[in-house]
Amino acid sequence: MDGIAGRTSALNWIVQISVVALVALWLFPTLGLLVSSFRTADQISGSGWWGALTASEQNLTLRTANPGDDGAQMLVDGVYSVQGQLFGEGSEAQISTWGTSSLRISEFAAGDTADLSDGETLTVQADGAYVWSSPTEMTGRGQRIFVTATTPPEFTLQNYDRVLFSGDSTDGMTRAFLNTLTVTIPATIIPIVIAAFAAYALAWMDFPGRALLIAAVVGLLVVPLQLALIPLLRLHLEIGIGKGYLGTWLAHTGFGLPLAIYLLRNYMVGLPRDIIENAKVDGATDFQIFTKIILPLSFPALASFAIFQFLWTWNDLLVAKVFLIDATGETTVMTNQIVELLGTRGGNWEILATAAFVSIAVPLAVFFAMQRYLVRGLLAGSVK
Amino acid sequence: MNPALQGLITIIIGVGGCVAYFYFSNQFLDKVLLPAKGANAGRNINRANLIRPWLFLFPAIFALGLYLAYPVVATLWYSVTDRNQGGAFVGFANYQRMMADPKFWEALRNNMLWLIIVPAASTAFGLLAAQLTDRIKWGAFAKSLIFMPMAISFVGASVIFKLIYDTRPVDQNQIGALNALWLQFDGGIGSFLILRLLPGALMICAAVLALFVAYTNAQTIREKGASAGSVLRIVLIAVMAYVIYATLGLAYGAFTNVHPYGEPQTWMTIPGWNSFLLMVVLIWIQTGFAMVILSAALRGIPEETIEAAIVDGANPFQVFFKIKMPQIAGTIVVVWTTITLVVLKVFDIVFAMTNGQWETQVLANYMFDKLFRASDWGVGSASAMVIMLLVSPILVWNVYNARKEMR
Numbered sequence: 001m002d003g004i005a006g007r008t009s010a011l012n013w014i015v016q017i018s019v020v021a022l023v024a025l026w027l028f029p030t031l032g033l034l035v036s037s038f039r040t041a042d043q044i045s046g047s048g049w050w051g052a053l054t055a056s057e058q059n060l061t062l063r064t065a066n067p068g069d070d071g072a073q074m075l076v077d078g079v080y081s082v083q084g085q086l087f088g089e090g091s092e093a094q095i096s097t098w099g100t101s102s103l104r105i106s107e108f109a110a111g112d113t114a115d116l117s118d119g120e121t122l123t124v125q126a127d128g129a130y131v132w133s134s135p136t137e138m139t140g141r142g143q144r145i146f147v148t149a150t151t152p153p154e155f156t157l158q159n160y161d162r163v164l165f166s167g168d169s170t171d172g173m174t175r176a177f178l179n180t181l182t183v184t185i186p187a188t189i190i191p192i193v194i195a196a197f198a199a200y201a202l203a204w205m206d207f208p209g210r211a212l213l214i215a216a217v218v219g220l221l222v223v224p225l226q227l228a229l230i231p232l233l234r235l236h237l238e239i240g241i242g243k244g245y246l247g248t249w250l251a252h253t254g255f256g257l258p259l260a261i262y263l264l265r266n267y268m269v270g271l272p273r274d275i276i277e278n279a280k281v282d283g284a285t286d287f288q289i290f291t292k293i294i295l296p297l298s299f300p301a302l303a304s305f306a307i308f309q310f311l312w313t314w315n316d317l318l319v320a321k322v323f324l325i326d327a328t329g330e331t332t333v334m335t336n337q338i339v340e341l342l343g344t345r346g347g348n349w350e351i352l353a354t355a356a357f358v359s360i361a362v363p364l365a366v367f368f369a370m371q372r373y374l375v376r377g378l379l380a381g382s383v384k
Numbered sequence: 385m386n387p388a389l390q391g392l393i394t395i396i397i398g399v400g401g402c403v404a405y406f407y408f409s410n411q412f413l414d415k416v417l418l419p420a421k422g423a424n425a426g427r428n429i430n431r432a433n434l435i436r437p438w439l440f441l442f443p444a445i446f447a448l449g450l451y452l453a454y455p456v457v458a459t460l461w462y463s464v465t466d467r468n469q470g471g472a473f474v475g476f477a478n479y480q481r482m483m484a485d486p487k488f489w490e491a492l493r494n495n496m497l498w499l500i501i502v503p504a505a506s507t508a509f510g511l512l513a514a515q516l517t518d519r520i521k522w523g524a525f526a527k528s529l530i531f532m533p534m535a536i537s538f539v540g541a542s543v544i545f546k547l548i549y550d551t552r553p554v555d556q557n558q559i560g561a562l563n564a565l566w567l568q569f570d571g572g573i574g575s576f577l578i579l580r581l582l583p584g585a586l587m588i589c590a591a592v593l594a595l596f597v598a599y600t601n602a603q604t605i606r607e608k609g610a611s612a613g614s615v616l617r618i619v620l621i622a623v624m625a626y627v628i629y630a631t632l633g634l635a636y637g638a639f640t641n642v643h644p645y646g647e648p649q650t651w652m653t654i655p656g657w658n659s660f661l662l663m664v665v666l667i668w669i670q671t672g673f674a675m676v677i678l679s680a681a682l683r684g685i686p687e688e689t690i691e692a693a694i695v696d697g698a699n700p701f702q703v704f705f706k707i708k709m710p711q712i713a714g715t716i717v718v719v720w721t722t723i724t725l726v727v728l729k730v731f732d733i734v735f736a737m738t739n740g741q742w743e744t745q746v747l748a749n750y751m752f753d754k755l756f757r758a759s760d761w762g763v764g765s766a767s768a769m770v771i772m773l774l775v776s777p778i779l780v781w782n783v784y785n786a787r788k789e790m791r
Contacts, residue, residue, distance in 0.1 A: 012520075022516065023529050026530045027529055030544060048561065186395050194444050198440060201437040223775070226731075227455045229455075230462055253451070254448065258452070287436075316537075322756075338539050338736075339539055349550075
């Protein structure tokens with residue numbers, strides 16, 4: 001089509017570049033989170049994540065070993081000295097300038113010797129090795145050193161280790177992950193089972209009030225969740241379910257059903273009438289027709305809705321907050337855990353980014369694996 | 385017990401119970417209550433077939449009724465009663481208290497802005513992405529990357545964008561992309577082009593577009609005379625008039641505002657900008673949805689109509705606006721209303737990023753606040769009813785269309 005006027009190449013290039021720009025813009029935020037989750041706290045606060053792939057210059061505040069500690073001080077030829085390494089094992093950071101006062105952090109170059117008060121001297125090498133010596137015995141805490149260091153790109157898995165395996169109750173996501181799974185799986189399967197039967201009845205069974213029911217389902221599609229919060233929470237408390245998994249499953253089932261019934265009914269109505277009538281002639285009951293014929297044929301629609309419901313329940317915060325999470329916090333889900341981390345650890349991006357990425361990794365995997373069904377479901381659900 | 389094991393057992397009981405209901409209720413109907421043998425076999429089969437639809441439908445009707453229909457009535461009831469007086473009827477007292485709360489008006493005003501900006505921007509970006517990606521070889525791949533945010537939770541997206549909006553003190557490296565970008569501007573010619581001319585021109589374009597929409601609708605009313613649709617059109621014209629006023633005001637502001645160049649900004653605390661930056665999160669998520677639907681609609685356009693237009697000498701822009709746009713207008717309305725529904729219920733983003741502080745409140749979060757922090761069920765229910773009221777035109781429209789289709 002575009003080849004007609006023979007001016008495709010220029011236009012084509014513009015289109016290609018625009019798409020690259022658009023995709024980059026849409027990918028940039030998620031990429032930032034992913035890269036940040038593999039960096040240490042110092043690296044994250046030292047430079048923007050986009051600089052993570054190149055060597056970065058950071059201002060760090062480090063401290064020498066405490067002279068008061070056992071064995072930290074050596075006495076050689078009447079001079080007391082503390083020697084050591086400012087950086088951790090295996091670090092490849094290179095110090096360019098350093099200082100001992102926060103006001104003059106670039107007072108000395110690497111390798112220089114600084115005169116501190118009382119005849120003490122301090123020498124810091126580019127690789128972080130230092131010698132701190134004094135004619136008298138030193139006491140107290142180590143000397144603070146402000147360095148400007150260039151660190152090569154470095155990535156670490158320790159954030160994931162901490163978030164997933166440390167068992168830390170504030171940072172750990174293991175329990176929240178399992179809780180989310182416990183909410184999600186039944187909350188996905190139960191509405192599918194219920195909706196499939198209902199959709200079959202609405203599509204292929206004849207009974208009075210069918211059209212009215214279908215209209216009601218369409219109307220309920222858009223009823224906001226917010227209306228259900230108080231009445232249902234109150235109901236749950238009155239009948240003894242309280243806050244817990246059962247109530248959450250029921251709530252997710254109720255809220256997911258209209259879309260499920262709508263999608264499945266629209267799909268089942270389109271199945272060939274001959275198959276069903278032949279089966280009836282052969283003496284199959286409705287139950288048999290449903291389980292042996294309709295269900296297997298409806299697999300694409302079932303998969304579409306399953307993905308919707310899975311994404312929606314996995315990503316949900318409101319329903320979990322209202323119907324599931326009680327004062328003990330034992331049943332917290334990942335979205336809630338992350339919101340709490342945002343409050344308590346607003347500045348600790350290494351924990352936040354990793355926790356958030358753990359929670360979005362599963363939906364992303366499902367998304368890329370089953371995108372075809374998701375698109376099909378979207379089209380069936382909204383293009384009418 | 386190990387939480388994983390406990391979870392597994394609860395899962396089996398929950399799902400198993402559900403499957404068991406359908407299996408055993410059908411068995412009961414066919415084997416015990418109305419067996420298809422013996423003297424009354426024929427009558428029994430007919431009766432069983434009368435009952436069976438309701439057996440199939442019962443759990444669904446029960447869940448829909450209890451979890452969606454009943455709450456609408458119950459919330460309406462709670463909104464006109466007072467919990468502290470033992471549930472006594474208090475008329476519109478709760479609504480009056482809500483109206484007297486400036487936070488409510490702030491939430492309503494913000495919600496209106498969300499309702500205009502998010503669907504408009506998502507649909508526009510989605511249409512652009514659909515149109516562009518349909519022309520290239522790696523379009524499917526590009527689409528799935530733009531579509532990807534759909535799978536990310538609002539909370540996850542909030543963390544992602546909080547990192548972008550992060551602020552560090554002026555003497556440190558900025559780790560938030562927005563501040564890092566902001567510090568590139570110094571008030572020179574580049575700043576003028578990007579921060580003044582570009583947004584100003586965009587706002588003027590938007591105003592012209594709104595004027596065009598208002599004008600065509602006014603034309604239609606004049607040609608067709610008054611009808612049921614006229615009311616809708618007049619409402620639309622009024623909204624467009626407001627949009628023109630607002631965009632021109634913003635365009636004026638774009639040229640005259642004084643920018644604090646060189647100072648890192650705490651974006652989440654600047655009223656006006658912060659709401660807009662929260663909307664960006666939702667636009668980022670919803671664009672993929674709009675793109676997928678609109679892309680399918682664009683591909684559904686009959687080739688002949690486009691060929692005929694090109695043969696007649698139409699340029700690509702004419703083909704797009706005069707041939708393609710009218711044919712996908714229905715789909716655009718569907719996309720727009722679907723995103724509108726999402727916007728009306730938006731809660732997680734505001735809750736996680738600002739919790740309604742710094743004038744970013746929206747209705748859903750206002751309601752949550754009243755319910756669970758202030759424990760004020762009356763005003764909470766009243767604000768929920770406001771959300772319902774805003775949704776109801778779409779509800780009526782959907783039901784009307786569904787009925788029309790079934791006939």
